[in-house]
Amino acid sequence: MTEYQPGACNIGATQRRARRLSGIGSFGIAAGIVVGVLFAVLPESALVATAPFVFGGWVGLVQDYAGFCVAFGALARYDLSGSGGSAGSVSDREAVRADRKRAVKILAVAIVLTAATTGSLMVVF
Numbered sequence: 001m002t003e004y005q006p007g008a009c010n011i012g013a014t015q016r017r018a019r020r021l022s023g024i025g026s027f028g029i030a031a032g033i034v035v036g037v038l039f040a041v042l043p044e045s046a047l048v049a050t051a052p053f054v055f056g057g058w059v060g061l062v063q064d065y066a067g068f069c070v071a072f073g074a075l076a077r078y079d080l081s082g083s084g085g086s087a088g089s090v091s092d093r094e095a096v097r098a099d100r101k102r103a104v105k106i107l108a109v110a111i112v113l114t115a116a117t118t119g120s121l122m123v124v125f
Contacts, residue, residue, distance in 0.1 A: 002085035004078040007098030009067045010090075014082020016064045023060020029053040037125060044125050051118045058110040058117070066106060073103035 004010060011019070030053035036042035063069055072078055076096045079087040090096050 002080055002083045004080060004085070004088075004090070006090070006092070006095035007102045009080075010072045010078035010099060011063070011067055011069045012080035012083030012085055015069060015072075015079050016067060017082075019060045019069065020064040021060075023057045023064065026053045026056035026060060030057060034121065047118070047121050047125060050121060051114060054117045055110055055114040058113040059107070062106050062110055062113075066102075068099075068102055068106060070103040070106050073099035073106075 002012065030050040033042065033046055033050045033053070037044055037046055059070065069079075076090040076099065077088070078090060081087045090099060
């Protein structure tokens with residue numbers, strides 16, 4: 001995608017890759033905590049500490065999948081420069097509203113996925 005679309009697309013390939021890598025890194029930290037619990041280096045209660053990292057992982061991957069950055073949506077910005085487009089600010093009131101609505105939806109999806117993932121970890125252990 002090389003063109004900003006309100007409520008649908010506000011990041012290009014370079015920004016999507018950054019979110020994907022951030023998400024994978026967050027999941028990696030969460031996995032490290034799980035490994036620590038598995039090998040009894042950490043107490044089972046440490047699994048609660050995975051939640052923020054699992055959330056970060058889901059936010060990153062959902063943003064990559066959606067082609068939409070939550071922070072840019074909230075700040076009325078877009079960056080498609082890594083895909084041959086432009087970067088800038090959103091000034092249209094309805095476009096800003098659509099972007100912020102999409103940002104909230106992405107966060108809601110990440111919260112549900114985090115609850116399911118973290119809840120599953122707690123049940124397993």
